[in-house]
Amino acid sequence: MVGALVPSVRARAIALLWACQGILALVAAWPAATMVRAAFGGDPDGEAILFRPGGHALLMFLAREADGVQGALAGATVVLVVGAAASILPTGMLLFSLEGSLNARTPSSLKATVAPAVRSFTALAVLFVGFGLAQALVLGVGAFVAPLVANLTERGAGEARSQEIAAVAVAVLALGAGYLAILHDVACAALARRHRTALAALAASLATFQAHPFLLAWAWAWRGALSWGPLVAITFAPRLGERRGAIAFVLLVFLHQAAVLVRIALRASWLTVAIRTVGATVRAVHDEPLARAPL
Amino acid sequence: MQRSMGTALALVGLCLGTDAASPNLGVRLEPDAHADPLIRTSPAAAAPERPHAEDVVDYRLTARLDPDAHTVHGEGRIVWRNMSRQPVQDLWLHLYLNAFKNDQSVFLRERVGGRGSTRPSDWGSVDVRRLALASPDGAEVDLLPAMQTRGGDDGADETDAHVALPRKIATGESIELAVAFDDKLPSVVERTGYVGSFHMVAQWFPKIARLEPDGTWAHFPMHHLAEFYADFGTYDVTLDVPEAFTIGATGPVVEARVAGGRRIERHVQSDVHDFAWTAWDRWRALHETIAGVRVTVLFPPGHEHVAARDLAAVRFALPYEASRYGAYPYDVLTVVHPEDNAREAGGMEYPTLITAEGPWWTPDDVLAPEIVTVHELGHQWFYGLVATNEAAWPFLDEGLNQYAEADAMAAWKGPGSAANVFGLRVSDAALQAVASQRGVHDGPVAQSASAFSSGAKYGQLVYARTAAVLETLARVYGIEATLGEYARRFRFEHPTPDDLLAVVAENLGPGVAATLRTALFDKGWVDYAVDGVWSRRAESPAGLFDRDGRRETQTATDQGHYEGGATVHRRGTLSFPVDIELVLDDGSRQRVRWSGEEAETRIPWQGSVGLRAVRVDPDDRVVIDANLENNAAQINPPSGPAPRVLERLALVAQAALQWLGP
Numbered sequence: 021m022v023g024a025l026v027p028s029v030r031a032r033a034i035a036l037l038w039a040c041q042g043i044l045a046l047v048a049a050w051p052a053a054t055m056v057r058a059a060f061g062g063d064p065d066g067e068a069i070l071f072r073p074g075g076h077a078l079l080m081f082l083a084r085e086a087d088g089v090q091g092a093l094a095g096a097t098v099v100l101v102v103g104a105a106a107s108i109l110p111t112g113m114l115l116f117s118l119e120g121s122l123n124a125r126t127p128s129s130l131k132a133t134v135a136p137a138v139r140s141f142t143a144l145a146v147l148f149v150g151f152g153l154a155q156a157l158v159l160g161v162g163a164f165v166a167p168l169v170a171n172l173t174e175r176g177a178g179e180a181r182s183q184e185i186a187a188v189a190v191a192v193l194a195l196g197a198g199y200l201a202i203l204h205d206v207a208c209a210a211l212a213r214r215h216r217t218a219l220a221a222l223a224a225s226l227a228t229f230q231a232h233p234f235l236l237a238w239a240w241a242w243r244g245a246l247s248w249g250p251l252v253a254i255t256f257a258p259r260l261g262e263r264r265g266a267i268a269f270v271l272l273v274f275l276h277q278a279a280v281l282v283r284i285a286l287r288a289s290w291l292t293v294a295i296r297t298v299g300a301t302v303r304a305v306h307d308e309p310l311a312r313a314p315l
Numbered sequence: 316m317q318r319s320m321g322t323a324l325a326l327v328g329l330c331l332g333t334d335a336a337s338p339n340l341g342v343r344l345e346p347d348a349h350a351d352p353l354i355r356t357s358p359a360a361a362a363p364e365r366p367h368a369e370d371v372v373d374y375r376l377t378a379r380l381d382p383d384a385h386t387v388h389g390e391g392r393i394v395w396r397n398m399s400r401q402p403v404q405d406l407w408l409h410l411y412l413n414a415f416k417n418d419q420s421v422f423l424r425e426r427v428g429g430r431g432s433t434r435p436s437d438w439g440s441v442d443v444r445r446l447a448l449a450s451p452d453g454a455e456v457d458l459l460p461a462m463q464t465r466g467g468d469d470g471a472d473e474t475d476a477h478v479a480l481p482r483k484i485a486t487g488e489s490i491e492l493a494v495a496f497d498d499k500l501p502s503v504v505e506r507t508g509y510v511g512s513f514h515m516v517a518q519w520f521p522k523i524a525r526l527e528p529d530g531t532w533a534h535f536p537m538h539h540l541a542e543f544y545a546d547f548g549t550y551d552v553t554l555d556v557p558e559a560f561t562i563g564a565t566g567p568v569v570e571a572r573v574a575g576g577r578r579i580e581r582h583v584q585s586d587v588h589d590f591a592w593t594a595w596d597r598w599r600a601l602h603e604t605i606a607g608v609r610v611t612v613l614f615p616p617g618h619e620h621v622a623a624r625d626l627a628a629v630r631f632a633l634p635y636e637a638s639r640y641g642a643y644p645y646d647v648l649t650v651v652h653p654e655d656n657a658r659e660a661g662g663m664e665y666p667t668l669i670t671a672e673g674p675w676w677t678p679d680d681v682l683a684p685e686i687v688t689v690h691e692l693g694h695q696w697f698y699g700l701v702a703t704n705e706a707a708w709p710f711l712d713e714g715l716n717q718y719a720e721a722d723a724m725a726a727w728k729g730p731g732s733a734a735n736v737f738g739l740r741v742s743d744a745a746l747q748a749v750a751s752q753r754g755v756h757d758g759p760v761a762q763s764a765s766a767f768s769s770g771a772k773y774g775q776l777v778y779a780r781t782a783a784v785l786e787t788l789a790r791v792y793g794i795e796a797t798l799g800e801y802a803r804r805f806r807f808e809h810p811t812p813d814d815l816l817a818v819v820a821e822n823l824g825p826g827v828a829a830t831l832r833t834a835l836f837d838k839g840w841v842d843y844a845v846d847g848v849w850s851r852r853a854e855s856p857a858g859l860f861d862r863d864g865r866r867e868t869q870t871a872t873d874q875g876h877y878e879g880g881a882t883v884h885r886r887g888t889l890s891f892p893v894d895i896e897l898v899l900d901d902g903s904r905q906r907v908r909w910s911g912e913e914a915e916t917r918i919p920w921q922g923s924v925g926l927r928a929v930r931v932d933p934d935d936r937v938v939i940d941a942n943l944e945n946n947a948a949q950i951n952p953p954s955g956p957a958p959r960v961l962e963r964l965a966l967v968a969q970a971a972l973q974w975l976g977p
Contacts, residue, residue: 041972042965049964053956060957062845063947064898064928067957073730075741076935079749080943100968104975111977148977175511178597179654180617180675208977251970269959276966283973 030288032130033117037110038284042277044103048096055088056081108144112137115212118292122299140211146218147211151204155197162193202240203229209294210302228294228301239293247286250279364641368547368586368807371398372523376494379555380516380594385437385509387516390445390495395523397484398546401530406478408443409545410464411518414537415439415501415508419471422505425539429770430659431505432539439501439508440473443521448480449491456481458492466536474537476521494521503653506663506670512560513653515660515670517591518543525704525809535706540773541764542698542705542712545588547807553581556594563613563649564592565668586644586807587666588702593651601626606634608643614652618675621684625650625671628688631727636719639795640696640802648695650688662687664694680735682728686743689727690720700806708812709764709773710835714781715798715815721747721782722795744786748938750779755941760784761812761835783939784834788827790936791891797822812836833888834939841887843911843931844945850879850900850926879920881929881948885911891937898928906933926950 056067059081063069070078082089113133120133137144166186173182203225210224229236254275376391397403414422415435426432446462447455461479466472484490498519501508507517524534525546533544553570554562558578566584573579584590593613601612601622610629614622629650637643645667652671653660661672669691673684693716697703703711721743724732731740754775758767767773788794801810801818812835820828833839857871883895890911897905901924909916909931920926930947932940940946 041969041976044972045965045968046961048968049961050956052964053958053961056957056960057953057955059944060947061952061954062928062945062949064896064930064949066953067960069943070960071739072935073740073742074745074935075730075739076745076748076938077943078739079741079745080752083749083752084942084944096964096968100971100975103972104977107972107976144977174656178616179656180615183676184617204977269962273962276962280966280969280973287973 029117029130029133030114030121033110033114033133034281034284034288036130037107037114038277038281040107040110041103041280041284044099044107048099048103051095052089052092055085055092059085105145105148108141108148109137111208112140112144112211114288115140115208115291115295118288119209119212119295122292122295136212140216143211143216143218143221144208147204147207147221150218151200151207155200158193158197158200162190165193166190198237198241199229202236205240205291206236206294206298209291209298212295213299213302215302224298224302228298231301232297236294236297240290243286243290247283250282254279364803365806365808366644369398370548370585371396371526371546372548373551374520374548374590375551376520377553377555378516378519378592380514380557380560382509382512382514382557382560382594382596385500385514387498387500387519388496389498389520391493392449393492393494393521393523394489395492396489397486397526399526399528399530400486402483402485403526403530403532404480404483405532406480407524407532407534408462408476408478409518409522409524409534409537409543410441410443410474410476411522411537411543412439412441412498412501412507413464413473414518415504416473417471420474421466421472421536422474422539425765427539427767427769427773429540429774432770433504435501435504435508437502437508438499439504440499441519441521442497442499443476443494444497445493445495446478446521447493449493455493472536475534496521503657503659505659507660510654510657512597513593513595513657513660515591515593515651515653515657517660517663517665520590522589533704533707535765538706538765540709540767540770542709543589544702544704544706544809547586547588547702549583549585550587550590551581551583552590552592553579554592554594555579557596559596560594561596561598561600561613562592562594563598563611563651563668565590565649565666566645567609567647584645584667587699589665591665591668593660593668603630605630605648606637606643607646608633608648609646610648610650612650612652612671615654615675618652618654621673621675621677622652624673624677624679624684625652625688628685628727629692632689632692632723635723635726636693636696639719639722639799641700641799641806643695644700645695648692650691662691664691664698666695666699669694678736680731682724682731682733682735682743685728686720686724686733689723690716693719693723696802701802702807702809703811704809705764707763708761709777710760710781711810711812711815713777714760715785717747717778717782718785718789718798721786722789744782744938747779747782747786750775751783751939752941753779755780755840756838759836759838780939781835784831784839787891787937787939788823788831790934790938792823792827794819794823794827830889830891837888839887839889840941841885841889841891841937841939842941842945843893843937844884844886844942845929845931845948846882846884846945848879848881848926848929848948848950850877850920850950852876852925853878853921876921876923877925879926881918881920881926882915883909883918883929883931884915885913887941889939893932893937894934896930896933897926898930900925900927 116133170186207221207225210221215221373394378389446458464473464476466475564582566582570581598613649668663670697716698712724743732743734741853874854871928949
């Protein structure tokens with residue numbers, strides 16, 4: 021009975037995260053969409069005028085309503101930043117649902133994931149902020165190093181080659197940011213494995229990555245790369261958005277949201293690997309020394 | 316010269332997909348009404364073309380580059396003819412390179428934004444070492460002591476030199492000058508200079524100002540925003556650079572040799588009014604013959620792809636512009652694509668030599684390199700062949716050429732002629748239209764370059780406003796052939812704004828010419844607005860009526876049809892005829908034409924179907940309309956957010972959340 025229920029809990033956790041993100045996204049997008057309606061609500065074709073080939077009306081709107089657009093953008097940024105922090109909770113619920121599904125124990129329902137997620141909120145937040153700052157630092161170093169490398173090599177290598185060299189330097193730093201992303205996720209997985217503090221989870225994450233670097237890097241990388249695929253394909257599909265009518269619109273919404281769900285599902289899949297790997301590598305006992313375990 | 320595309324492209328970086336053209340619901344919907352009208356098909360007028368320019372001034376110069384010291388030593392002879400109606404007893408010489416001699420030059424004092432606003436890290440100058448008037452008997456009169464180089468308000472500028480002559484030069488008489496000069500090139504700034512071993516050598520020799528037919532000299536110091544003006548002639552220039560260097564220059568190579576570790580090339584070109592060249596030991600080259608013209612693209616290592624894009628732009632635009640504005644009369648064209656760190660040398664035009672720009676990694680869907688190349692190529696006509704005074708009337712070259720650029724780009728790339736990103740197609744003309752709204756009330760388009768308060772205003776008015784006004788005239792009246800006739804009629808000439816307006820009046824009527832004059836000289840603007848729309852079931856008269864001494868009460872009865880109407884306003888000082896589209900409750904559409912001459916018109920409606928909405932200028936012909944948000948009105952406008960925009964933006968926000976979140 022519990023075994024049959026567990027996948028459903030995981031699916032519901034995925035759906036919850038998708039719903040939370042969807043609601044936050046709608047809140048972020050609402051002011052700008054309302055501005056467009058206010059500007060072109062009188063047009064018999066409505067907002068379609070914005071997307072006419074050539075982009076005249078769109079550019080005019082952006083220029084005329086620059087202050088409003090800036091305000092909407094600032095508001096959306098606040099919503100997204102706060103929303104990103106707030107989504108720690110549904111992400112925690114997802115983690116605990118995944119952990120439960122792996123061990124066929126608790127939780128038996130989505131509701132049951134709330135308590136451990138709330139308990140782990142502080143630790144998850146510390147990891148989120150800490151790793152976020154570390155990644156920002158790495159990328160900031162990249163932004164500083166790239167022009168430096170380009171300038172140093174330009175005289176001998178020429179502009180194009182020097183910028184390629186700088187791009188390689190940035191790529192190396194981006195790998196560092198990727199490494200931090202993996203450590204973050206594995207640390208979150210360790211929290212789900214009952215490592216109670218952020219520090220303990222970080223230690224578990226480091227030990228797990230040390231033991232299984234290639235497994236983790238590959239599992240993270242291919243899912244990460246694949247998860248952008250549908251979104252990019254749909255976004256760049258040149259004619260997809262040009263279809264008019266309610267059915268085309270509903271189809272577009274469906275495709276977009278399917279792509280978003282696929283991304284969340286792939287992330288859940290990756291976190292499952294992280295939970296399984298961290299569980300197989302270190303013992304999840306608070307305040308006890310880490311010990312290796314067979315994978 | 317090309318101004319930056321500015322922030323407009325950045326604005327469209329929003330992740331918005333495209334939506335469709337309108338459905339075919341109208342009863343009289345124009346064929347493909349929402350297709351971008353920028354895709355041109357109309358042929359240009361075939362007016363006769365003057366084969367050659369009047370030969371006023373001939374330069375025979377040698378120039379030796381020292382790439383380590385960044386200096387050029389030049390010497391030679393200049394033959395100048397007085398083609399005016401008056402005898403003259405003086406000359407004016409432009410010494411443009413002195414604009415970078417110190418920060419007291421007019422150019423560097425004016426720094427009002429845009430290119431050239433950063434003080435060069437290494438100064439540049441031109442020192443005239445010898446200036447002598449040759450006599451038929453072989454004797455020479457030294458003119459150097461009579462040369463006054465102090466100009467500007469306080470005499471600190473040295474770009475505009477006056478030379479008193481020992482005798483009067485009669486109408487039609489020629490004189491020969493012997494010159495020698497030394498250039499110190501600045502670190503690259505405003506079209507000229509060096510970066511490392513890259514050298515772009517422009518505005519580099521003492522250049523005789525143009526003498527107008529009435530005997531007045533059109534001379535001026537080099538202003539920050541101004542360009543040039545000169546007479547036509549023949550340039551015979553021998554360039555001497557280190558052997559490892561590749562040269563690109565105005566005109567074809569007629570002699571070339573390598574001797575003593577030096578590469579020596581002689582370039583000769585007639586019917587031009589300037590000469591520029593480049594030398595670099597890293598140039599790569601692409602060659603192709605296009606429409607009978609030998610085209611060379613010089614580009615840095617690693618820039619192969621963007622150079623190929625430059626060449627593709629020339630491949631399209633050279634025959635296209637020739638069909639529009641007359642044949643390209645030269646045998647060669649050189650496109651110089653500098654590295655991005657020398658972009659101050661990029662985006663510039665000289666006779667048979669243009670400079671392109673754009674980083675090597677510019678995405679294919681962002682057409683900035685193509686736009687710059689097409690723009691500079693267009694200057695071969697509007698600047699090169701139609702040689703207007705760029706300092707006095709910059710709109711005549713930059714503005715007309717900006718229109719020509721957008722026109723050519725539209726013909727080549729359609730509605731995505733500036734960018735095609737995220738499925739969103741942005742046209743070059745739309746960018747001009749939007750930019751043209753800024754500053755329209757701040758000053759006229761038609762004024763001298765030095766009269767503009769900032770580089771931004773100069774760009775918005777001279778470039779964008781002129782282009783958008785002409786685009787509107789093209790869409791409303793079809794001005795393309797008229798511009799073609801203007802370009803042909805004034806080929807190898809120096810026309811003024813009045814000449815342009817006269818051709819417009821002749822071809823399209825005095826009303827259109829007056830509109831153009833108002834737009835250019837009087838800050839003309841226009842805004843069409845639908846201010847009200849109504850519709851209801853038609854009913855018989857109701858109320859109390861006194862008939863035959865009796866008062867009757869009459870109740871309304873349905874007449875079986877609808878009645879309604881709309882009020883449309885035209886605000887501003889310009890007027891254009893426009894279509895007004897009536898959208899009915901059953902989705903069908905009808906159009907009426909309004910002359911647009913009055914400030915207001917009322918459109919009545921009566922029919923079996925109710926009126927739902929009204930839109931003015933549905934085909935977006937008046938691209939200078941100041942506000943598109945008031946161009947339509949509905950009886951029952953929907954409320955709430957715009958669904959497609961909401962959906963697209965929410966998708967972007969979801970992606971951002973997934974990227975930002977834990």
